[in-house]
Amino acid sequence: MTGPTLVQAARDALGQAMAADSAVIVLGEDVTAGGPFGLTKGLVDEYGRQRVRNTPISEGAVMGVAVGLALGGAQPFVDLMFCDFVTAASDQLFNHAAKIHFMSGGCYSVPLAVWTVGGAGTRWGAQHSQRLDAWIASVPGIKVLAPASPALAAASVLEAIGDPDPVVVFVDRALLHSRRDLLGDTGSPWRSRVVRGGTELTVAATGRLVHLALDAADSIGASAEVVDVQRLAPLDPEPVVDSVTRTSRLLVLHDEAGPGALAAMIAAAVQEAAFWYLDAPIARLTSPATPVPAAATLEDAYVLDADAVASAMKQVLQA
Amino acid sequence: MHLMGRRAVLATGIVGGSLPIALGNSLALPDEAVSISFFGDGAVQTGIFHETLNLASLWRARVLFVCENNGWAEFTSRAEHTTVETVAAHAQTYGMPADTIDGGDVLAVRAAASRLLERVRCGNPALLECQITRLRPHYEGDLRRAADPDPNDPLERLAAVLTDAGEDAATLAALRRTATVAAERALADALNDPPARSDDAAHLVFRRQP
């Protein structure tokens, strides 16, 4: 695996988009310094401070500025660092960006791209480790992509910037420095797709859990079909449904805390569409319903790992 | 609450919500063009107002912030919302030119806006605080608070100014008639318009369906 890491690939794609279109403007805290994860590294040297704009810690206003830029014909790209900070930007994202096309009767669209990183496992504690993709995906009017490989991250960045609607690219922190490819990841980031064929069980997963599912399937020698559900909004369950009609069993994996809204929605969609094909109850594996703890022992107990995925797969196969 | 024109008019139902959008808009506009953001004095106590004014000043954005200050935020008087006397004072804190004027005097509004817009076009965001009287309740149908007993109707005041300047009553009456006819015609057109097509609702969510 000698290709770029996920964040390097995303950075290159962002640079490519900026080179191709002078309307692309990057906004965020510390973006001139490259951002906390290197997403904007070096961009200021090539494109200057007008197009790579450092902002104060004003997430609400910055998201609003991006909406205004988008309405004015620019292609803003907001680096929202941690997805936990979507709390502070939520009014502009959920109440404005998501709705202006609708409220204006289609007069205006908001071509806004947002990049954000989330997920536990790096000892950042309760307020910097949440996975809040389900929130964003539950608001009509926002598209959410969750790429799980460098190639898909690059494609997602390019698609998000080229799209006429608000698109959030949601990346697992655990994958930022991963170089691992996935089957078929040169295809469109807008469709869920099978990344491992199998006949006994379908596993629907997103982000880092796609890789865990692949590893777990190998380790227990199961004939599991793994579907990478990378478009979280509008949710794209058809490839999962399609797979379940062949395997008759489904395990849904998602890293959200608590009730696991996205996992539940996938389960509900499959139940409605493929009820008569199912040989076993649909199972879901999500993070526990607690805030994310900081201590290593506690966080390790919290985070879903390959063992948990493997045992969930075994259970579904035996059910 | 969300009436939007086809050319560069955006309305939001969230207090303070349009302020940063106007700022972002101005950054995308060609030179010389400006963004104008209207809001009420209730928005001044939202955090987004302060975030936006700071950014606008920092980035020398071409925005004119126009506060229509009627002394009421939803159902509560300004005195119960803040101890700060004028909205303009906040703008000055962020290094912006600002004026507080009688917003019921349309000629004064035009003069002050023109003056500030010159500054705005040079990259100095500015704030115009128009002190006005609330003539209607917070929303139509709210019976709990009557209209202000001393209406300071800007139209009547302008009519008086024009009359003093020698405009004859017939001309003024004709102007009123023209406006009334236009409004009535628009109303009639709207009433004749078919109801919104129900299949539109879900189709308007995205410009491009993925």
Add this chain to the structure above:
Amino acid sequence: MIERGTRPDQDEVVCRSMTTTQPTELLEPLLLARRFDEILLANTDAIRGHFHVSIGLEATAAALSRVRRSGDLITTTYRNHAHLAALGSDLSVMYAEIFGRDLGHQRGRGGSIHLSDPGLGMLHTSAMVSGGVPIALGQAYSLSRTRPGAVCFCFFGDGAFGEGAVHESLNLASLWRLPLVFVCENNAPPGDGRANDQQSAVSLLAIAEAHRVHGRAVDARHPAAVVDALEALAEEVRDGDGPRFLDAQAGRWPGNATFFPHDATGRTDVRHAQRDADDPWRSTDDPVLNECRRLLAAGVGLDHIRAIDRRITAEVEGALGRARLAPVAPPEAAFTDVVAP
């Protein structure tokens, strides 16, 4: 609401290092805070995850330890080590929390960025920029109803002025005349005629004043000056005169970085207070050395200062040792205390 009986009484805790009025009374909390972070930086192998240190900001913490009274409440930030250490929080419990041990106040759930100590009136520490500021409003209001004369100290950094919540809070505190002392630990270099490169106002005090919250700016490189300013402001607030704001302008420690601090200056040597240095940190910015200089000028001997330093350093190292031996948080503790049983 604090559940009683589980931690030492706060009066007992606060009096721990305050029983005397020696000229060196300010030096002790300063050194406790400084040595705590320096020794932490030498033990990063035990830290799992993210942390910040308070080096360079100890003056406000030390001043707080002089001005705080029993019954006062405090909200701090992700940069909180000095606040707890200077107030006399149990250092081994602090280290334990940072190392993810069960002994920590948060039982390992919070880590460095959420350190708090309810026994000291620090009920909850938000790690979000400005997160604790609105919460301080409600705490101050409670105090105004239940403990006249008590105040809430609300700490935040200069970056928090970017967040709208701080502006909303300043306005509300002023409107309702809440017993609240806003303390901005400001380590941003001033900009070109502006408070800093993220602010368009001429100063942070000017922003607070615009919300009718009056206050002072103080050179927080000099701890004694901070004590005077904070004391005066807290008195005005205790008298029922509404909230006050302190712009505590600290120097910037060279080791601060975006994510992880690095030990840029090594162990502070109090003997530098007597020597010339050519770097700004040692010559002008370091509040610990500045306090040593003040003491030397007042006739306190260097040997006396060094003796105090040795005692405190030994205390901190002892605490570190106890924390390192403390058992890790048991995994099942990840799943409790989410809601009331």
Add this chain to the structure above:
Amino acid sequence: MTSTVTYWQARAAALGRELDADARVVLVGGYVSAPFNPPDGLLEGYADRVLWPPISEAAQCGFGIGAAMSGLRPFVPIGTSSFMFYAWPQIANEAPNIRYLSGGLVTAPVVFHVMAGARRSSGAQHEHMPQAMLQNVPGLRILAPATPADIDGLIHAAFRCDDPVLLVDHVLLANATGEVPDNPDATMGRADLLRQGGDVLIVAYSLMVQRALVAAASLDTQGIEASVLNLRTLAPVPIDDVVHAVQNHPATLFVDEARGPGSTASYLMARVLEQAPSTVARLVCSKQAPSPFAEELLDEIVPTAERIALTAAAVLRES
């Protein structure tokens, strides 16, 4: 003993009772009934117990949290639920983490109250159901009354809970009538079977309960007997009650005014299917679009009694 009252009367009476009973109770804001409902005298009767914050939702909600942590019992009416987004950092990222981060030493017993959902012709920015997102926030309890007895009992329960509570209210419930017992039924976390019928179970909460009752009455005329289960509590969701009811019916509808992805309904459906996999179930959620202003459009989006009844009849034909 019971008495028959309107929902808005029951709400004012319950709050008055709590204010009388406990001097620590304080209202941080007043939009809990007025201006949404007829004057109920509450704000006038307890003027000295009501604080009127400016339009500063973040400060208002943080204030409530701080006051709760330090000994008061604040009730924070935010008014229109869409305005919660301004206070999202406080409601979603501070209040629910306090008990957990303090290792159980500190609690924040604050009650947030919102008027959620489509009240008709208020448009996309005033008709959110954001509580569905907050299901994914461990540490927060969410209550959703549907009847006068519910609001009476759940206000009582909320003030006796030591965790932060979100009370999801609905403007269109104001004129619902029903009996209120003399002693409030303060059971939190139990669902209530409001209507018994053997053919189909309709699970709903808040306004959708009232619509489900209307739908059930119309199904009666077609010879279909429907049960209506009122959830009352959304977090923690009364899963045992739901599973029990589901197992006694050949088919189940999960009705929710929230949009499907991330809704209580989809979560419940997934949970139920894990425990009762042979259930024939359907989701009846708001469609994936913001709330339109025009009523003709709104009725396309938000479930109506008619849509509930039609779906019930359709699912029975299939099962």
